Amino acid sequence: MKKISMSAVARAAGVGVATVDRVLNNRASVKQETRDRVLRAAEALGYREDLRKVMTPEATAVKSAVRTGFILLPSDYSFYQVLSEEIRRYADGKLATEPAFVWADIHDVEKVVSSLEALAKRVDIIGVVALDHPLIRHTIKQLSASGVQIFTLFSDLSPCGQAGYIGLDNLKAGRTAGWFAERMMEKDSVIGVLLGDHRFNCQESCEISFRSYLRENRQDAVVLEPLQTRESISGGYLAASQLLTNHPSVAMIYAPCGGIEGVIKAVCESARHDIKILCHGPFIGDEMALIAGHVDVMMRHRIDVVAETIVSVFIRRYQETDRNPLSVTVPFDLVTRENI
Secondary structure (H helix, E strand, O other), rough: OOOOOOOHHHHHHOOHHHHHHHHOOOOOOOOHHHHHHHHHHHHHHHHHHHHHHHHHHHHHHOOOOOEEEEEOOOOOOOOOHHHHHHHHHOOOOOEEEOEEEEEOOOHHHHHHHHHHHHHOOOEEEEEEEOOOOOHHHHHHHHHHOOOOOOEEEEEOOOOOOOOEEEEEHHHHHHHHHHEEEEEHHOOOOEEEEEEEOOHHHHHHHHHHHHHHHHHHHHHOOOOOOOOOOOOOHHHHHHHHHHHHHHOOOOOEEOOOOOOOOHHHHHHHHHHHOOEEEEEEOOOOOOHHHOOOOOOEEEEEHHHHHHHHHHHHHHHHHHHOOOOEEEEOOOOOOEEEEEEE
């Protein structure tokens, strides 16, 4: 049989010879659509023997050349350590280089800014968890203009040139919490709200939609002004302690934030076992908190799905020429003691 040349495959596929070489010899990343077109053309021309080598699972699993970096909250902020481990797991075998991670306290704006600038010099796409602060937005705008793509994770920012957002539909999460609160509380109940920070847009959206739902459906409810946990366990303890001291009649706490462990500790120490807690998760000891009745309903992020989505979106974004802002929402689970 006459040997089929790469030039013939290139003509049939409508691509260059270099692209055919990359596909058939797995030399570099090629868009999946182009790769499939080259493989179909090669097979139609009788390139079958070689294709059997090219199309083995090991060969087709070409690692993406995209270099990724992440700025996450430290390990004492509930689930971020678990998230980094899941991102590494999904990136293994899919990315040619291991993701870079930087840990920055949510209120350390200068550390977030310097981390963005440092990562931008060595990666293509950055995922960041940050407050909606003017200096952070200014930095993202400048770095985005230089070609680095920056995605906000969990909490979006005001428009500043970011490549997109990956996280929950926070308005939906807040209204869902409102739906539960409507059904769980007595008439004229007082509800406390705890947020990590007022500049954390995801939590602000949850609070707004929570209030909106109750305004529409339970006008008798008294929803207090939010206190800040600063996203930490100690901050959660202090905020909840202050709430219970200043408002002894509080019947429910809505906490779409970090630091839930501290909130639970403060409530338990108060001997107010009748207080209902609606919160977000996961957090350390969340299932035992549900079983013991310390938490009534948890809206839990599916961290494995979040990590897989982040890696997939970054790879796809690197391969595409489209640079329009992208918003990707991920699901959350509604967890009670009866469906753990």
